[in-house]
Amino acid sequence: MRLVPRLGSGIPLVARVDEIRRLRAGFTRAERGEAGAVLLSGDAGVGKTRLLSEVAEFATGRGALVLTGRCLDVREGGLPYLPFAEALGPLATAEEPVIAEAVRTRPALGRLLPLAQAGVPASTEYVAVSSEHEVPHRARPEQDLGQLQLFDAVLSVLTEIAVHQPVLLVLEDLHWGDGSTRNLLSFLLSRLRAQRLFVVASYREEDVYRRHPLRGLLAELVRLPAITRIDLAPLGDADARAFVEALADGPLAPEVVASVVERSEGNPFFAEELLASCADTTDLPAGLAEVLLARLERLSPDARRVLRVISVAGESVSHGALAEVSGLGEDELDEALREAVQHYVLVVEKGAYTFRHALLQEAVYGDLLPGERTRMHAGYAARILRTPQGRGHDAKLAYHSLQSKDLTTALPALLRAADEAERLGAPGAALRHVEQALEIWDAVPEAARPADVDEGRLLHEASYFAGTSGEPERAIAYARSAVQALGPDIDPERAAQKWRRLAEALMNVEGTIDQAVEAIGRAWDLVAERAVSKPRVWVLATRAAILRGIGRREDALWSARTAVEDARAVGTVGGEAAALITLGALADNAGDFTEARARLREAERKAREADSLNVELRALCFLGFSYEDQAQIDEAIEVFERGIERAEQTGLTWSTYGLELRARHLSLRYASGDWPDETLTGVPARGVSSVLAARMTAAALPIVVARGRFTEAAKLLAELRPHWRAEPLTALAAGAAASEIAYWQAEYATATKRQAEAFDFLRSLDDDYLLSGIRLGALGIAGAVAQAKAARIRSDEKAARESVESGEALLVLVRHSAEHGRPRSSALGPEGRAWLARAEAEASGLGGAADPARWAEAVRAFDYGAVYQQAVCRWQYAEALLAASADPDLAAAELTKAHEVAQRLRAIPLRDAVRDVARRARVSLEGAPEPARDTAVVDPLTDRERAVLERVALGRTNRQVGDELFISEKTVSVHLSRVMAKLGAARRAEAVAIAYDRGLLTRPSNAPAMRI
Template sequence: MRLVPRLGSGIPLVARVDEMRRLRAGFTRAERGEAGAVLLSGDAGVGKTRLLAELAEFAGTRGALVLTGRCLDVREGGLPYLPFAEALGPLATADDAAIADAVRIRPALGRLLPLAQPGPVASAEHAPVTSERDVPYRPPVEQDLGQLQLFDGVLGVLTEIAEHRPVLLLLEDLHWADGSTRNLLSFLLSRLRAQRLLIVASYREEDVHRRHPLRGLLVELVRLPAVGQIELHPLKEADARAFVEALADSPLAPELVANVAERSEGNPFFAEELLASCADHEDLPAGLAEVLLARLERLSTDARRVLRVISVAGESVSHAALAEVSGLGEDELDEALREAVQHHALVVEKGAYAFRHALLQEAVYGDLLPGERTRMHAAYAARILRTPQGRGHDAKLAYHSLQSRDLTAALPALLRAADEAERLGAPGAALRHVEQALEIWDAVPAPARPPGADELRLLHEASYFAGTSGEPERAIAYARSAVQELTAETNVERATKTWRRLAEALMNVEGSIDEAHEAIDRAWELIAAAEPSKTRAWVLATRAAILRGIDRPEESLVSAQTAVADARSAGSAGAEASALITLGALADNVADFAEARDRLRSAERKAGEAAAPNVELRALCFLALSYDDQGEISAAIKVYERGIKRAEETGLTWSAYGLELRARHLSLRYQRGDWPGESVTGTPARGVSSVLTARMTASWLPIVVSKGGFTAAGKLLAELRPHWWAEPMTAMAAGSAGTELAYWQGDHETAVKRANEAIDFLDALDAEYRLSWIRIGAAALPAAAAQAAAARLRGDDEAAKAAVEAGRQLVERVRFGAEHGKPRAGVLGPEGRAWLARAEAAASGLEGAADPALWAKAVAEFGYGQVYEQAVCRWQHAEALLAASEPGRAAEELVKAHETAEKLRAAPLRDAARELARRARIELPGVVEAVLPQRDTVDPLTERERAVLERVALGRTNRQVGEELYISEKTVSVHLSRVMAKLGATRRAEAVAIAYDRGLLVRT
């Protein structure tokens, strides 16, 4: 990854629309003579300076004089009037006569502007003061009078300049302002009236504690009618991710974006520092840590000790726990906490104390000495052991025991914490606990290990939790390690479960089905001769699913039926539900939809009763697919939504079926025209496989393309390409969307190339994916037809022939995929038939005008609920009807296509429909043609005559002009005759030249 740019160097302003609007509105009022002020507050690094820079740029474009001054962190008394001296300093040497005169007649400004040239003064009393040594002793009254003259001078010069041009005065870091600066600011703000002046002062909210001298002034200032307040909050989650992505010059991994956005908690400066210094590790960057710790140096010794104690807890801490671990007396602890809260280092949450920002906690914790860190963790662990059990009790005990190196106490706590995490629907947390237990297993003496636990059990559980939390590759790795732990002495039932776990892990990863079959056969060999039991039923159910996956339906059916019988005999509702799912899928494969859905609903119910959430999600996924494949979109969406809800409730959002439910649901929302306003792919939890996040991104990509987000879509395509081998569904979605992206961009050659690349890839992967060729090829055929048409217009016969041939090859591939693909129900479903019809319609236009009847069929085929794709076909149908001289029917189709595009905000389709309407002179409801720019000469040509002449200027023949404008060749000739008569030309070329000379045509 390239170095990130520093803030303010070309990074777009993210998510500050409302604040920027209010600031601009304040400046606009000032331009009208309504002076005002804004107090801008926010944490350090939240973006105050950037916002002011944006305002300054805006004001500068409006001709304003922008003056900027900053306070400095000078702890011993500060520098009097520093920000005003810096802001007004340029006035002393300004070339503008009005500014120079305004400064010269106010000698009191000499105290701020040493370079100013004062005019004549009445006495030495009014001479400018340039240093402390030049100031004679004056009684207090004279000092007050001199200060008042200075204040009047500043107000007067700003007011006078504002009569000539608006003035924007920016004062930054007011929390460091000295008393004189605060007084001058109060004076100015209390005298804002009708000047064309806006004053904006920023300060850090966290630095202005209760006893800070600025706080009392702020209370007074906000009561003034001309003063407003803007509080700049941290960026929200989605905005923080967008900001992190904008920081880098190249695409970032979604996991990195999510991690930086989460740790920065919406603070742009923190995000920048984390990304620049911490892209590949979790440590806090040294520079950022120093910035954070510097704020705490002003606190007392006790306050800093309390912060160290809280940093070790890693969460909010009660007063009682702090008293015990810190060792401070009650009075000392109270004062230390009060100080830390007043200085905004801590916040009070539900009666406990926590760091205001997680990164501050990281900085303090990282600054601890090893010994004190270990002692504090041990003290927390000892306290937890003495406290009553509660939610998270074992996880906290495990954490502090590990950090204090008490591994004997940590191991059983980790196992109990994993059990609790599973019960709470947090498989990711359970996985982390089990992994930590595996790490320390060998370091704990055998007698001290929990009874009933061994390494084989931990590996089995790690594999299960990895699979359910979105880490399928790790699930396989742990399952393989578990198999390697098997010995001749291992109990048969345990060995069987271990092999079945490996088979289940392999089932969820592309290209591993054969290995999964081998693993389940090993499990079956171990238990085939045994009496019916829960373990045997589960092996049979898993074996049935795998046999169906390798296209052995007869064996799968027998295995599933036997599994149901064994499960009922052994009382295993979960295994029965798993087998019923396979029976339902097998029924679906032979188009017995009633039986299939009955089986799947029964499986869903039994899995729910058995508290087998993975099985329940699988049942819901197959039930939804049964409706989905038959084009019953509304019914499918309802089931998908039910499954998504259950996945969220059980913590299985990123499991194999939790992911599939969400991905398919998003695809159906795309088809139905229910497009989300922003990405709903979800932020992956820590550790979730990039393959899974790519699958969700691929489901979102068609919406991005169809909305016209071409730049974003291009980036997403690049991110997805490395994941094609691991997830064919990603290859399918990206191949189709990438083809459509190139088509809408007018890059027809790339569209055809991308389609062929995707089809070649899927062909090499497996014959199972031939059905996907239909959609990918259909998306590229209009590009081939457009490429051929463009070549014919250029008179390039060879290029036209090549484009037609490429299109013919594509349509043959589409037909091959339709004939040799394997639909789940044995016959091509509504979606496949619709895309095939669209491909045939597009292919009919390879050598000339497309067949309107074929496009009408495509429109009808997509009528089962594919709202957007049907609108695209209507647009193409309208074009074919215009070429066939049926403008009335064409107008009807084009209006419908445009209405859908407008509703969905599908910009590429909307623009294409409008362009076709313009060329065909079809009126679209609500669309007003842009007014052409005024010409210096009288324009004798009608719009239709100009359209004809523009195409003649491009070298088109009369026939080609007619084809583009959907008029006959004879009508083109008539229009040209009228044009030549109006322009006094005898030839076409002469008419074009005259039109250029008179400015009637614009050269492109």
């Protein structure tokens, strides 16, 4: 009897109960507005596609919109965003009004949806990709804005559709995805919040080798809170046996079942192929490749030829393409295809033919003879040349031409493919195309190369694309190669463009400013004596920005003014706007704020006229900085909000300046006391390896700390640490946050240590960060004061003296920072002066009771709108008044004001600290719980401290106390340290005895006697 296997989805799903339950649960949560994603990994053939089909059916049954796309093995540099284009393709023709409107209002989706590009002619001639100076038909921004617009459009269209119905996005075979696909996936998954969106992406675990580009991304994605990973393991023996028995319509001999189970090693597809390849019940091939090919050998020669042709395509193939490349007649081709489909080797998808499983395609392609492979690739290339252009046309032509060794055709195809990839917002794909062109450049006869392209231009383009795709080191390397390749006969303006490109690349990497200055100097030398031109304008504008950054004010001013004059002469509005920003920043540095803001507003207007979006957002950033530095918080917030709105309108929410606008806006909301809810902070998801994301996270960190979410803050601090050098502002935010966390947790030595680590790091970079010592030093002094106080309570004079000396040294550092630091404007601004006042107030308490007058000055200094910091100072001011027995009514008023702010902002640590002082001073605070009991003495203990001490009095160890109160042993120790400090006790037992004597504890009848 010959067995006919039941292949495909007709087989019952075996042994995947837990996996399907988790997938269904994830989708159900997404229905409720908890967006999530699953990364489904497993070996080839283990059943990933089948599991995805099950969850898709489940979601469809729940009324969801299911979008599916898959990656294809077309090698690096192939089709950018292919799975997203396939998945979102149905949206272009959807008749539902909600979907149609969502797509219509996002023109950037036209890069993915082919119907959105209807009627746009595609040139068959190569148009050189180049810098903004070398592209006559398209101005290039400073970064890849098209990619950002596309990413924002994909996220927003899915979010809008999900408001009306849940969305399931399925992406298969990520191990074949190109860099652009990986970038878009990272962007999308890192921004899953409250959308009714569920994403499931699969990949082959064994194909993601150590240096595979997907490996690093996966390591980052699995750290996101909304991401779950499911590893699809091979079937166990029992499940594999049940699966094999389900494959056949008739009974199987036990020895056949045992053999298939053993040989398949739990891989369902291997088991299917082993059983399907049997001519009888004993003929089982030895290896998987042999199994696959042995099964195909049973097909007719024509069917096998068709399979070889399809394997070369690397994607679904139309009937017409097969007829042309295979050379078979219509009747022979029809019979061959029918045979392959009936044997379930091929499947029909959207009118084209593809292998049922990628393993089949790989086995067939790997079995081709070299000459056979070359001829078939050449056949596809010839067909592509004759067919109308479409998305990915040149990338496919380049691929097949390279594989068929037709380098003359491949070179211009690669260049056109790079141009298309740039238009699609895929700089990574464009970079690989240009790199491939560089690899074959010398092998192509000079006469066959595009007339308007040379190797230097390709190196220039490779540098640009490397920079815009997040590879700054490669951008520098290519830019260096471009300038090294400059010959003596090259046009000076073109040479200047390449030196300017090197300068820009160097500016994006920390520690290379001197080299950037040298590079822009070489660029300027080449055009300084030449007539006014667009390249000269941009060199001047870039030179002005770089020289301003290193403090060469006069040279920067001359370059910016000259750039403006030249730009107006030649009509380069974008270059004029860029130079105006530098002029505005220089005026701001000089304290001429009226002039600065007029220049920056003019730059904003001109950049918008020129459609220079990145320059426009940069102008808004600098305008907001001008207001922020002078503590004009309301005006700064208005500018930043305008910039954020503009970024959202243009799809640049996640661009460099789009993020900076949001980060500054969030920082001002923190200062002004307009704190967002936890779910609306706009913090990029944790784990995203982006300096810009770190910048946004750093802006939100103070709110996280002030609300007492210390566990979350600790994770954010660990994630920020690798970004300190690339974005020093994260070091300042992290050092301040770490110091505050330690202070609130009574780890005062750690508080001082953390601020010192951050400040030492910043000083090692540049003296420009000297001003950070004011804020960090003030926080360190607070820790030193608390250390000294605790030491005096336990009569440790040496420790007290050391803490005082440490605090005094920090005060010297703070004063030095304030005197010698270089503020953006001509003088120390209100924020710097306020932190200086706080440092002086903190230091007044080093020797004992703090000076109330100093704290009153600090309260006034933060009156510029820094609501939270002012509340902190009010708390300290009140405590200083009470310690000095001076004006208890004023102290009560200050505590009340501080408590109101802490309550409104949900600033738990500050709220508890204020309540503790109020309880000890018997001050009634609205909204605060009443004391647990009425005593005749001032009670210095908090409820938690009393709970700890009561259990210590019963003879409990720290660990036992922690277990009873559901806190850590370390936290118990912290509470006991505070209790002993407050009661003036040197030991635990002494603290218990003092508490009994003062009536702070009621001695239970069964309390054990404790030795003192």
